Amino acid sequence: MQINVKLIRKETIASGTMAFHFSKPRGFEFRAGQFADYTLIDPPETDTEGNTRGLSLVQAPFEEDLVAATRKRDTAFKRVQKDLPIGSEIKLDAPYGDFSLHKTQSTRAVFITGGIGVTPVRSMIAQATHDKTAHEITLLHVSRTPADLPLKGVFEQLARDNSNFTYVMTFESALDGWKDEHGRVDAAMVKRHVPDLHKPIFYLSSPDGMVKAMRALLVGLEINEDNIRTEEFSGY
Ligand SMILES: Cc1cc2nc3c(=O)[nH]c(=O)nc-3n(C[C@H](O)[C@H](O)[C@H](O)COP(=O)(O)OP(=O)(O)OC[C@H]3O[C@@H](n4cnc5c(N)ncnc54)[C@H](O)[C@@H]3O)c2cc1C
Known part of the structure; x- marks a missing residue:
């Protein structure tokens, strides 16, 4: 249209x-x-x-x-x-575009995004929450600092509304008093938050080459490439 x-x-x-x-x-x-x-x-x-x-x-x-x-x-x-x-x-x-949530609700969705790359993810998780689907959903969202993290409050609200949704923030800069995840997403972080690595569908969206890096990381964890979907924000 x-x-x-x-x-x-x-x-x-x-x-x-x-x-x-x-x-x-x-x-x-x-x-x-x-x-x-x-x-x-x-x-x-x-x-x-x-x-x-x-x-x-x-x-x-x-x-x-x-x-x-x-x-x-x-x-x-x-x-x-x-x-x-x-x-x-x-x-x-x-x-x-065809970056959209898989239909099989018994298969977990794992989103790994950097900064502004979270925009399509917000749409998918909001719709799944509205429709009360049974998807288990995990979002690993990285930015430099909390102030740089787009839609933080929106995802915190979605996590309160949808008990199947887990929101994990991680920050590249060291932060005083922040006890949760920090640093870039690495293999150990993925393993900490994803129970059975070989079952979910992974969704990667980001500018700045992060999609390529995350694909390599997941392939290194022997995740089937058929289970990896990507949206590269080319142009940044
Ligand atoms: C499917 C898809 C979805 C997207 N969704 C989003 C979205 O939701 N939100 C979003 O923000 N973007 C999104 N993008 C990216 C978006 O289309 C633009 O490419 C992006 O916002 C950059 O636009 P711009 O005007 O800032 O840069 P452009 O003017 O398009 O820059 C072009 C090139 O100039 C150079 N450049 C320009 N300015 C700078 C600068 N200040 N520093 C360094 N280099 C510079 C870079 O090499 C850059 O690649 C998406 C892209 C795709 C393909």
């Missing part, structure tokens, strides 16, 4: 990370985990990368708004997007 959507709200969801809420067009259908191409209309500036970016749909299909979340950077697209006035329109071309 190609349609213009209206910006209804924007907010900061972590240090250097913003969410943009758009009105959902009537009849727009998608699967949790998919993404949309957003194109700026007559932007005041542009650069060689152009006026379109693919951004995951953060909200789940059952929810009212469409939400895109991005890490702010000094590019023409991001500058214009940050300053978009409420009520302005952006062109949406969607849905795309």
